[in-house]
Amino acid sequence: MRVVPILVLSLFLGACATTPSGTPGPTSRPDRPASGAPGSDRYQHSADSGPEERRDVSAQPEPVPKEEPRSAYGNPDTYTVWGKTYQVMPTAEGYHEEGLASWYGRKFHGYRTSSGEAFDMYRFTAAHRTLPLPTYARVTNLDNGKSLVVRVNDRGPFHSDRIIDLSWAAAVRLGIEQNGTGRVRVEALTATGDPTPNKSDGRVPTAVRAAVDSPPPSTASRDQGGGDLYLQAGAFQGLDGARALEQRLRQQLKLPVSVRQPESSSLYKVWLGPFASNADRDRARRSLTEAGFAAPISVTP
Structure with missing residues (x-):
């Protein structure tokens, strides 16, 4: 009769070991949910790391922004993760935000992203909670000035203190890998690679940088x-x-x-x-x- 309580207790403790806790760093990724994010079939891991085979990404070409159809798989109007509901933005136009970036790598390599594609940690991609999938964005490390274009094709991070989750390659290129997180600026891009203008009224959206709507000097x-x-x-x-x-x-x-x-x-x-x-x-x-x-x-x- 003592076996049953012990077995129940063991199962309970095992479940607790996989619940989200702690602060993710370069080798800890408890913020990736087992389900809830649209389309993702990745399972939750308690730790993450870079690849066993470290490739040189210093000269790897950046993604070139281009017009792409929205993913039918990863763009529901709303979705819920851990009891919190997120509303997917109808357009990326004018998106500009500063905050913390984190990264994810080997533990999710090859698993399906929320856009339906396989996650490739060697590509310059990223996850965002509400941007349409896919979206091209320029990410700038505010601490060292390094800048990179990424293709947003996944959902996350689901910690409120972060605004974007970078692939391992993107984190390396931006100098964020070792620290695990970094202060960044994220700007949505048009197919020409410029921050997105607001096409609805011809004006530059809030916080878009100044290359639009300014007279050239004489x-x-x-x-x-x-x-x-x-x-x-x-x-x-x-x-x-x-x-x-x-x-x-x-x-x-x-x-x-x-x-x-x-x-x-x-x-x-x-x-x-x-x-x-x-x-x-x-x-x-x-x-x-x-x-x-x-x-x-x-x-x-």
Whole structure:
């Protein structure tokens, strides 16, 4: 009669050993659910690691953004994991976010992703909770400035403090593998490789970098300077986003920065300057990119 209680207790403890706990790192991946994420048939593992065969991915070509049909397998309107319901975004247009990235590798290599494809840890792919599958995105490591285009074809991570889960190869390329996580900026891309514009109203969505909707500098200003030279670091639909970038630039770079809203535009634009010469403006541009900010563009009032 004592055998039954002991057996029940053993089964209970075994189940507890596979429940999510702890903080994932480079070799711990309890945030991958056994089920719930659309289409995924991967099972949950208590640990993860890089490949036994480490390949050099330093020169591996990045994915080239292209138009692809949405995965019928991985894009339900909503799905639920661990009691929390997620709503898949109808479009990736304008998506831009900063937060923590984690990575996954050998334990999931070859298993079906939420898009229905097999996960290949040697490719530059990623998992995201709500972006449409597939989506191309540029991921920038905010600590070292390294940047990489990835193809989002999976769901996760399901820890609230992370915004994207990178393949092993992507984590290596971005310098995140050893630490397990890293601070990143994620920007959805169009088929041309640029941050996605908002096609519905022709405006640049919130926090998309400044390459859109800005007049090019005149030839005279490029050649002569004269104090009317500026850099545009961002264009935002909301004032809060513009103010946040303004504060970061002022704190990190100690450069003159302001938020403007030209009469002809509904966007709040973050400008640096004025600069007395093109050389001063070029130095400021290098400072921005070296600090991990998106490359600004030259503008004049």
